[in-house]
Amino acid sequence: MPWLLPRLAGSVLATWAGMVVGAEVGDWLGWPALCMGIGAALGLAAITTLDALRARRVLDWLRGAGQGSAPAEGGVWSELTYRFERLLRARDRALSDERQRLSQFLQAIEASPNGVLLLDAEGQIDWCNAVAADHFGLDPVRDRGQRVTNLLRAPAFVAHMQQGQFDHPVTVPGPLGRHTLSVTVRPYGDGLKLVLSQDITERERSDAMRRDFVANVSHEMRTPLTVLAGFVETMATLPLTEVERQRVLRLMEQQTTRMQTLLTDLLTLAQLEGSPRPPADQWVSVDALMAQVRADGEALSAGRHRLVFHVPPGGEIAGSATELLSAVGNLVTNAVRYTPDGGQIDVHWRVRADGAGEIDVVDNGVGIDREHIPRLTERFYRVDGSRSRDTGGTGLGLSIVKHVVQRHGGELDIESERGKGSRFRIVVPTARVRVRHNAAAVADAPR
Structure with missing residues (x-):
């Protein structure tokens, strides 16, 4: 303790100085012993008062949480303030580290x-x-x-x-x-x-959709299976004429075809949901696509409707030819099914001024009430269930169309009014549309 000896020496020196002064005064007054004692006491009191002032300044510094520089008092007080200052600075660093860790922890929770x-x-x-x-x-x-x-x-x-x-x-x-x-x-x-x-809103919604989907599939499969089981029992237990037998076989074939169509649409949906997005560098010719759609539509119509295609040559769409054929084919198939005999179905392809592509399928059929339009692309949703089954629909066609369009980054717009026909429009984004420059430029004319 290097401060101890100077402190003792200072106390002895102050006492001795007081005694010397007291002795001088005592000789003058005639009371040398008394004045020497008083001088010694005053010397000790002086050094004690000085220590008290130093202690007060140190205490004031400590009461201020050690803000600012520590007072330089010398001696033991310098040692004490130095130790206190080290403790306070260590405490401040520890608190700062704790605050930083707490801040990082709260930021992690916020994330x-x-x-x-x-x-x-x-x-x-x-x-x-x-x-x-x-x-x-x-x-x-x-x-x-x-x-x-x-x-x-x-x-x-x-x-x-x-x-x-x-x-x-x-x-x-x-x-x-x-x-x-x-x-x-x-x-x-x-x-x-x-x-x-x-x-868990989306999870609850997905679970509800999954339950509804399973229930709908079970319902859709149960009906034709029940019909087939009835026909099989009829053929096995009743003596049928050849005409009756042929009629039953035709009905069984219809129900079998219905189940096959349903399973095909279900597999298509599963493939769309489980496969990666279509490539953006694989170009599909719109001419060839529309030629196939037209052939399928005319085969389904069997001459009962007028199908008019407005397809300028040279158009191409980046994506999956199979998926695009399925989407446009479903729209044309629906138009044929829900347009009365003698009606007209127009299919348009054009490239807009902004470079996006449009495929419009327009019919003058029975149309759809407005309240049904927002739900048309839901799985198994039917405006008229009995009519849809009569025409061979599964209730999955427009859901397939929506999935294909979304996978190609496009949009599906639907306009319809009861008794005035319908318009289904597929909008393909600019990045997936181009026109071959070597194609002949011809006007948009029906074919």
Whole structure:
């Protein structure tokens, strides 16, 4: 302790100086011993007062949380302030590191796709991330310190919190019923709770669609199978004439064809959903595509309709020829099925001024009421179920068209009015359309 000897020497020197001064004064007054004692006491008092002032300055510095430079008092006080300053700076560095780690931890939670809510032992909100605030309709600042069950009043959640059994998540509706949430509560620490929320709206919707899809497929398959089973039993148990037998066989063939068509459409949908997007560098000739669509449409119509194709030469679309043929073919097939005999079906192809391509299929058939249009591309959705089955439809054609168009980055627009026909338009993006420069430029004329 290098400060100890100077401090002792200073105390001895101050006492000795006081005694010397006291002795001088005592000789003059005639009380040398008394004045020498008083001088020694005053010397000690002086050095003690100086120490007290130094201690006061050090205490004032410490009361200010060690802000600014430490007072340079010398001696033991310099040693003390140096030690204190080192401790304070180490504390500040540790607090800064802790704040940085806490900030990084909170940033990581903010980046989570799930909502995170921290509750204290009283069930009050300590902190929540932005996702939880959106899920539960909270304000991260204003609602801090509020009891969570006063703000989240879904009966299932309130009951879950009151029961205290947190071994399974609870499903609750979000604010205004906009979404469905799966909420998991995990206790930790001394009565604290961690609330995790996950938006399962899309998953619930997908599960519902999957259930509906299975139910619809089962229903669609059950009907022809029931009919076939009845016909097989009829042929096995009843004596039929040749005419009756041929009629039953024709009906059985129709039901078999119906099941084959349904299975083909289901496989097409499965392939569309499970395969990568069509290539953007594989070009399909619109001329050849429309020629095949026209041949298929005329075969289905069997002369009952007038099919007119307006297809300028040279057009090409980047993508899958099979998928494009399926999409346009489905539109023309639907037009033939729902247009009365003698009606006309027009198919147009053109390149717009912005470079995008358009395929229009227009008929003057029975048309569709407006309220049905938003749902036409849903699987198995039918405006008139009995009529669709009579025409051989499966209820999957427009769903296939929508998938093909979306996979090519395009859009499907539908315009229709009851009794005035329909227009189905496929819009292909500019990046997937081109016109061969070596093609002859001819006017848009019917073929």
